[in-house]
Amino acid sequence: MTEKLFKDFPPVPTQQWEEQIEKDLKGADYEKKLVWKIPDGVAVRPYYRAEDLEGLPYIDSLPGEKPYLRGTKTDNNWLVRQTFAMTDHLKEVNALVLEALSRGVESVGFRTDAGRKLTKQDMAVLLDQVPLTTVELAFSGASCTNPHVLYAFLEYVKEQGTEANGLRVRFEFDPLGDAFFNGIQAGKEVLDAWKELVKASRPYPGIRVVSVPGYQWQNMGSGIVQELGCSLALGKEYINLLTEDGMSPEEAAGSIHFHMGIGLQYFLEIAKFRALRVLWDGICGLPASVHATTGFWDQTAYDMYVNLLRGTTGAMSAAIAGVDSLEVLPFDCVLSEGTPHSYRLARNIQIILKEEAGFHKVTDPAAGSYYVESITDSVQKEAQKLADEILAKGGFSNKQAAEWVREQIKATRQRRLERLASGREVMVGINKYPDPLGKAPEGLATLPEEKWERASAEFERMRLKTEQAKETPVVFLLTFGNLGMCRARAQFATNFFGVAGFKIIDNNRFASVEEGIQAARKQGAHVVVACSSDEEYAQGVPQIARALGKEAIVTVAGEPACKEDLKAQGVNHFISVRSNLLETLLQYQNELGL
Numbered sequence: 268m269t270e271k272l273f274k275d276f277p278p279v280p281t282q283q284w285e286e287q288i289e290k291d292l293k294g295a296d297y298e299k300k301l302v303w304k305i306p307d308g309v310a311v312r313p314y315y316r317a318e319d320l321e322g323l324p325y326i327d328s329l330p331g332e333k334p335y336l337r338g339t340k341t342d343n344n345w346l347v348r349q350t351f352a353m354t355d356h357l358k359e360v361n362a363l364v365l366e367a368l369s370r371g372v373e374s375v376g377f378r379t380d381a382g383r384k385l386t387k388q389d390m391a392v393l394l395d396q397v398p399l400t401t402v403e404l405a406f407s408g409a410s411c412t413n414p415h416v417l418y419a420f421l422e423y424v425k426e427q428g429t430e431a432n433g434l435r436v437r438f439e440f441d442p443l444g445d446a447f448f449n450g451i452q453a454g455k456e457v458l459d460a461w462k463e464l465v466k467a468s469r470p471y472p473g474i475r476v477v478s479v480p481g482y483q484w485q486n487m488g489s490g491i492v493q494e495l496g497c498s499l500a501l502g503k504e505y506i507n508l509l510t511e512d513g514m515s516p517e518e519a520a521g522s523i524h525f526h527m528g529i530g531l532q533y534f535l536e537i538a539k540f541r542a543l544r545v546l547w548d549g550i551c552g553l554p555a556s557v558h559a560t561t562g563f564w565d566q567t568a569y570d571m572y573v574n575l576l577r578g579t580t581g582a583m584s585a586a587i588a589g590v591d592s593l594e595v596l597p598f599d600c601v602l603s604e605g606t607p608h609s610y611r612l613a614r615n616i617q618i619i620l621k622e623e624a625g626f627h628k629v630t631d632p633a634a635g636s637y638y639v640e641s642i643t644d645s646v647q648k649e650a651q652k653l654a655d656e657i658l659a660k661g662g663f664s665n666k667q668a669a670e671w672v673r674e675q676i677k678a679t680r681q682r683r684l685e686r687l688a689s690g691r692e693v694m695v696g697i698n699k700y701p702d703p704l705g706k707a708p709e710g711l712a713t714l715p716e717e718k719w720e721r722a723s724a725e726f727e728r729m730r731l732k733t734e735q736a737k738e739t740p741v742v743f744l745l746t747f748g749n750l751g752m753c754r755a756r757a758q759f760a761t762n763f764f765g766v767a768g769f770k771i772i773d774n775n776r777f778a779s780v781e782e783g784i785q786a787a788r789k790q791g792a793h794v795v796v797a798c799s800s801d802e803e804y805a806q807g808v809p810q811i812a813r814a815l816g817k818e819a820i821v822t823v824a825g826e827p828a829c830k831e832d833l834k835a836q837g838v839n840h841f842i843s844v845r846s847n848l849l850e851t852l853l854q855y856q857n858e859l860g861l
Contacts, residue, residue, distance in 0.1 A: 281316060288313075305535060306679045306686075307490025309645045315637035323644050325545065330589075330630040335544035336643070337631040338589035339554035344627045345585075346403050346592035347617045348558065350376030352604055353383070353408075357392040365396060370611070371618045374403035374558075374592045381410040390423040399424065400433035403592060405558070407439040407478075411461040414440065417476065421467065431471045437524050437558065439478035440464055443501060443663040447673070448483055452666055462512050465522050475524040475556060477505050485528030486564045486720065488680025491539045492646060496653025497672060498525055498543070503550050503654065504662040520551035527590075528562040529581035535642060536581070537633050540588030542647035546654075558592045559585040566601050567723045568711050569730060570696030574598035579616050586617075586626045587633055593617060601718060602710050687722060688849035697723040698848055701765040707731050725849060726766065729856065733768035736861045740769045743792035743819070745783040745811060746776045748803035756798040756824035763842050764794070767852040780807045784814045793859055795819045796842070801827035809836045820858060 292300060301313040320326055325334055331341040349372045351360050364375055375397070379385070397404075409416045417438055424434065442461045446453035461477075468474040481498040489497070502523055509519035525543065530536055540557065547555040561581040566574050578595040585593050595613040597605030605613070620626045633639040660668035686692035693699045712731060719728070733739060742764040746753040753776055761771050772790050777783035787795045795815060797808050804827045812821045822840040823833065830841060842851060 281318065284314070305490055305492075305532065306682045307492040308649050309492060309535070309642065311535075311642060315641050317637060319637050319641045320635075323640055326635075326640065333552075334548040335554050336541055337634055339544060339591075340589075341630065342627070343586070343589055343630040344621075345590055346374035347372055347614060347621075348374035348376055348403070348405065348592050348594040349610060349614060350378055350405070350407070350594060353377050353379040353385075353393070357389055358395075361393055361395050361397075364393075367610075367614070368397070368402065371614055374405065374594075376405040376407065376594065377416075379406070379408040379416055381408060382413060383409075384413065384415045385419045386415070387419050387422040387426065390419045394423065399427070399429050403435045403437070405437040405439070405592075409438070409440070410445070411440055411442050411457050411464065414460070414464050417464055417467065421471075424471075432473060434471055434473040436471070436474045437478070437556075438464075438468075438474070438476040439480070439526065440476050441478045441480055443504065444478070444480045444483065447663050447669050448480075450673075452669075453664070458508065462509065465509060465514070465519075468522065469518070472521065475522055477523040479505070479523060479525045482526055482528035482560050482562065484676060485530060485562050487676050488564060488683055488722070489676045490679045490683075491530065491532065491535050492649045492653060493676055493679060494528060495539050495543055495546075495646065495650035497657065497676075498527065499546050499550065499650060499654040500657035501663055502547065503658060504664065506551060507662075516551060517553065520553045524556040524558065527557060527559050528564070529559050529585050530562050531565050531577060531580060533580055533584050534633075534639055535646065536584035537588045537639055538643040538646045540585065540590060541631075541633075541639075541643045542650060544589075545647055546651060557590045558594070559590045560594045561596045563596065563600065564720075564722055565694075566596065566598075566721060567694065567697055568601045568708055568714075568727055569705055569723070570702050571598050571601070571708065573696045574600075575612060575616070576695075578613060582616050582620060583626070586620055587631075589631060599708075601721070602708055602714070683722065684725070688725070688847055690844065690846075690848045694723055694726075697726045698766055699762060701730075701762070701768075703761075703765050703771065707734055729849070729853060730766070730768040732856060732861055740793040740855075740859050740861070741772060741791060742769045742794040742796060743772045743787040743790050744774055744796050744798050745780070745787055746774050746798045747780050747783055747807060748776075748799035750776055752800035753798045757796075759844075760796045760798060760822075760824045760842065763846075763848065764796075764852070764855075766848060767856065769794070769855075780810050781814075784811060787815070787819065792819045794822055794855065796822045796824050798824045801825060801829070805829040805832065808833055808838055812836065812838050820855070 303311040325336045328336055330338040349367050351363055354360060406416050440461055442453040442457045464476050468476045479498045479502045481494045484494045484497050505523055506516060506519045510516055544555050561578045565577050575598045582593060582595050595616050597609035597613050599609045657668060657672060660671060663669050687694060687698055690698055696702060744757045744760055746757050757773055761773055765771055797811055799807060804823060808823055815821055820840055821838055822842060824842055826843045826845060
């Protein structure tokens with residue numbers, strides 16, 4: 268049976284596919300139409316075939332084998348993490364931790380303030396009844412010049428008599444990264460203090476005190492290649508600093524772990540984590556320790572429950588790629604530290620992926636995919652180039668090199684924001700499919716500035732401005748003529764103006780333009796959008812403009828051939844897929860006096 272099927276469907280060579288594509292494009296540019304380029308350089312082709320795997324290295328390697336393309340372990344189990352803020356009431360924090368451990372958490376994160384001092388007694392309260400040898404711990408927020416959290420922990424485990432090899436603990440000491448993100452340079456005093464922290468943890472092979480913060484570059488708006496390239500360069504620089512101080516390369520690398528972000532480019536995120544393991548093995552010959560957190564950059568304050576879906580796809584990509592531990596941010600993290608409800612949902616996303624979907628049962632399920640293997644190789648090569656360039660310029664210890672990296676990421680961030688503003692990149696609920704009844708959540712207007720460093724920020728500021736106005740602008744859709752065209756354009760206009768939070772009054776179709784004009788007047792419309800076919804605009808739109816005069820902003824949905832003629836008659840507002848969504852809506856707000 269199989270042989271007969273293959274006779275009926277003979278293989279089609281790539282050249283024949285390409286010839287058919289060129290024919291279907293009818294002269295259109297292949298690269299522009301079909302090749303997708305991510306913001307920081309990698310080109311993704313429209314299809315991949317078996318021949319694309321030819322020559323790719325490590326295709327036949329197995330999970331747990333160097334260079335760890337398929338994972339550092341023979342299984343795909345990861346640890347579910349939840350992070351807790353270390354408040355002044357450590358006993359209450361401890362109670363929350365114990366409850367979370369009973370609800371599926373396997374890795375506990377603690378976030379403290381850089382200036383806070385913790386003692387061994389504080390650690391005893393915080394970790395009371397926490398099984399140190401079965402639960403991973405992670406501490407963030409402390410600084411190299413105030414590292415009391417590390418020393419307090421070491422004193423506590425020594426007093427408890429905990430087996431050194433039984434611990435799995437992560438500290439996020441990152442002097443060069445901290446300096447980079449604060450726009451300063453790390454001085455010798457800070458680096459010397461950092462080296463002492465590494466030395467202090469040497470008796471405990473399961474404690475890694477040096478963190479590479481890939482997630483922070485992602486939250487700046489970097490691309491996948493930049494997040495990976497910067498992380499590798501910083502990791503290599505840390506190895507160099509420690510070996511120069513007398514530590515062996517293996518011991519230096521063993522003190523480092525990666526804290527990476529997870530974006531929404533599903534398959535590229537899978538490729539990023541796979542490439543990271545290969546590249547790190549090339550640097551130090553050891554498996555990378557990788558924790559991943561869903562990105563704050565992609566979180567939205569409006570339509571917040573969509574963040575649950577973003578968290579799910581992000582968690583899936585990281586799980587498929589094979590990370591060591593994973594945290595999904597609470598869906599309301601833009602506005603708060605999270606609530607018991609939002610933390611429960613965040614935990615359960617991962618637990619469902621394990622217990623119901625069985626993601627932990629298959630190691631590297633993307634293995635052999637023509638697409639994933641090919642883009643893994645592409646991401647790997649581009650990230651290697653970037654890491655090499657950063658190190659050649661002097662690394663993050665060098666002021667000029669750090670500034671160069673900052674400018675590169677700034678440029679990528681701007682490109683990504685421009686794609687959102689134009690609508691070429693979609694953020695559901697923000698620049699497409701907005702909730703027409705949605706309102707700003709309580710507290711949005713008073714968020715600190717760092718909470719506005721997100722992709723959706725400018726759209727949210729714009730919508731908030733509409734809501735704070737004395738009167739919400741009314742957009743009236745004057746539909747007439749061809750039913751199919753008027754409905755299609757009305758739907759487009761509804762989405763377009765809905766992004767700014769304007770009140771949309773839609774209509775099925777008016778029997779005449781005159782009837783539509785009268786209805787618009789009765790509704791007190793501030794903006795009247797003509798929705799019809801291009802052919803009917805030539806006569807209908809001037810009629811609307813003459814009748815309404817300055818009563819409303821007359822707008823045309825589309826880019827009709829008669830556009831210049833309409834402009835000559837005083838109609839100057841047009842919306843279409845070519846419009847810059849954000850700029851256009853801000854212009855309307857300005858004209859309406861908002």
